[in-house]
Amino acid sequence: MAEHPDRRCCLGWDFSTQQVKVVAVDTKLDVIYEDSVHFDRDLPEFRTQGGVHIHKDRLTVTSPVLMWVKALDVILEKMKASGFDFSQVLALSGAGQQHGSVYWKVGAGLTLKNLSPESSLHQQLQMCFSISDCPVWMDSSTSAQCRQLEATLGGAQALCRLTGSRAYERFTGNQIAKIYQQNPEAYSQTERISLVSSFAASLFLGSYSPIDYSDGSGMNLLQIQDKVWSQACLGACAPHLEEKLGLPALPCSVLGAISSYYVQRYGFSPECKVVAFTGDNPASLAGMKLEEGDIAVSLGTSDTLFLWLREPTPALEGHIFCNPVDPRHYMALLCFKNGSLMREKIRDESASGSWSDFSKALRSTEMGNGGNLGFYFDVMEITPEMTGRHRFNIENQEVAAFPRDVEIRALIEGQFMAKRIHAESLGYQVMPKTKILATGGASHNTDILQVLADVFGASVYVTDTANSACVGSAYRAFHARRDKRTVSQ
Incomplete structure (x- = not known):
């Protein structure tokens, strides 16, 4: 031919x-x-x-x-x-x-x-x-x-x-x-x-x-x-x-x-x-054309956070990998096991299985969720190592349950707050020109991405394809x- x-x-x-x-x-x-x-x-x-x-x-x-x-x-x-x-x-x-x-x-x-x-x-x-x-x-x-x-x-x-x-x-x-x-x-x-x-x-x-x-x-x-x-x-x-x-x-x-x-x-x-x-x-780092100073968030089965580094700074928290494009450099990565599957579970439990209703809940609740915060680990989490669902009200008291809309925002805000805390523990600092590059299945949901932008105080961009x-x-x-x-x- x-x-x-x-x-x-x-x-x-x-x-x-x-x-x-x-x-x-x-x-x-x-x-x-x-x-x-x-x-x-x-x-x-x-x-x-x-x-x-x-x-x-x-x-x-x-x-x-x-x-x-x-x-x-x-x-x-x-x-x-x-x-x-x-x-x-x-x-x-x-x-x-x-x-x-x-x-x-x-x-x-x-x-x-x-x-x-x-x-x-x-x-x-x-x-x-x-x-x-x-x-x-x-x-x-x-x-x-x-x-x-x-x-x-x-x-x-x-x-x-x-x-x-x-x-x-x-x-x-x-x-x-x-x-x-x-x-x-x-x-x-x-x-x-x-x-x-x-x-x-x-x-x-x-x-x-x-x-x-x-x-x-x-x-x-x-x-x-x-x-x-x-x-x-x-x-x-x-x-x-x-x-x-x-x-x-x-x-x-x-x-x-x-x-x-x-x-x-x-x-x-x-x-x-x-x-x-x-x-x-x-491979995602290569696909997203990540630059130094930016942060990439992959929102898939697991959620991952990664950076391009010139010099490795290994620590007990997070990972340093060899760079997949330039063997002289490195990449830092944080992995959170309870990603999309956890979001899907809360969607099923609190939004009748509807992503549309899930998004409406995010739009109808205020940034900060009235001081209510949750951490949801149905499978053993990697960062940190723990399991269970943990909900805290504005008085920092652990509670057994949240109203449905509060539960949804607590999940998403909790996931992104954890990402920022652990990124900063690796030495990362959000700068005025910081860009967040989002990929993965949940990157199609603009309401989820708005929470990501709010938590990091940075602009979020989505790659042309989730793949x-x-x-x-x-x-x-x-x-x-x-x-x-x-x-x-």
């Missing part, structure tokens, strides 16, 4: 908590195609709620790895049915929900290299995983492993200075340690451990993809200054871990050409490049094509 320059594009993927999404961005950096597969709705056979399985202890949270594989099958078939011209794709990159991990069974690498274009991915990869339900970022069942890691490294502050964060339950090193301790047979049968991002890249590459520095910073395993695995951290988690992880890679590295499976089954060009995938939050991780991934694919960095295969 003849090449049409005006239709050439890069694909950006996002393997998020609740869905797999894709965008195509043309050479003018305009989005020309978008699609998604929603796990709960489109793949009900996996019986997820919010894209996950919450176990009886309420601390263990997993997702079926084959669900992610099948979602890719479904979305590619949808693109094919729509007439999407895969031959015009110059390169692709993507993002994955941070901290989730995938455990490839011994022999899986050979299967990846020999995929048949006659069959779907999920049919061929059914027996390729030593752990069928993989731990994800919502899991908080590894407290014992966290304390063990911190003790081995000389305390939380020492670990923080080395890896950018103190030990967190959702971080991958601690999840690996738990699997090794509680399921040693599965660990011994594992030949490669991927993050969700490098797992997704592996599917396109037809071989194991390295973990990039930026997503690797969320594992409690990577030395963020030297960009190498910490031998002390690896040894504290599990044996032979370095060989199971592979060497980390520079962000935006070209990993190689796309697997022949996609060339033969969907018509991709054999010259299409696969660029290292990264975490969803680092900033997808768009950022496509931008990174274009960026990599102009860069000479490659990873030898």
Whole structure:
């Protein structure tokens, strides 16, 4: 097929908590195609709620790895049915929900290299995983492993200075340690451990993809200054871990050409490049074109706050990651687990499931909520570590309930006040020219954004698309094509 320059594009993927999404961005950096597969709705056979399985202890949270594989099958078939011209794709990159991990069974690498274009991915990869339900970022069942890691490294502050964060339950090193301790047979049968991002890249590459520095910073395993695995951290988690992880890679590295499976089954060009995938939050930083001095707020399943930094200042509160665009710099991040799912619960309870009524409640209540404030943590929160719903009146007395409209404003104001307090604890100061860049599902609600602007005392801007991780991934694919960095295969 003849090449049409005006239709050439890069694909950006996002393997998020609740869905797999894709965008195509043309050479003018305009989005020309978008699609998604929603796990709960489109793949009900996996019986997820919010894209996950919450176990009886309420601390263990997993997702079926084959669900992610099948979602890719479904979305590619949808693109094919729509007439999407895969031959015009110059390169692709993507993002994955941070901290989730995938455990490839011994022999899986050979299967990846020999995929048949006659069959779907999920049919061929059914027996390729030593752990069928993989731990994800919502899991908080590894407290014992966290304390063990911190003790081995000389305390939380020492670990923080080395890896950018103190030990967190959702971080991958601690999840690996738990699997090794509680399921040693599965660990011994594992030949490669991927993050969700490098797992997704592996599917396109037809071989194991390295973990990039930026997503690797969320594992409690990577030395963020030297960009190498910490031998002390690896040894504290599990044996032979370095060989199971592979060497980390520079962000935006070209990993190689796309697997022949996609060339033969969907018509991709054999010259299409696969660029290292990264975490969803680092990809969003790229997609939102964040500048120094600005603050970005992602309002999704989890809420995140992040900044571009030249010099890391690791602290016990928050995280320092390697920058996903410029490996010389860093990014700071705060994560709040009770994000959109918590807002949806209060919407259902106090606004009859209606976002319109939810917004009316915000408009009908005054800024400051008459001194009433609430903090709502239906699942174990990350920042701070606590659970439960806590409501306080103007006398600072804890109360059992609020009127419905007051409850809604208490939730939203409480969420944004927490974000500002924790951002300032990292040294952030709101300046007269500060811009807040908002993304994620709730960024479509102008009444929620008005509360955000009020709490921070700054102007709020919304990106052109809520799919900033997808768009950022496509931008990174274009960026990599102009860069000479490659990873030898």
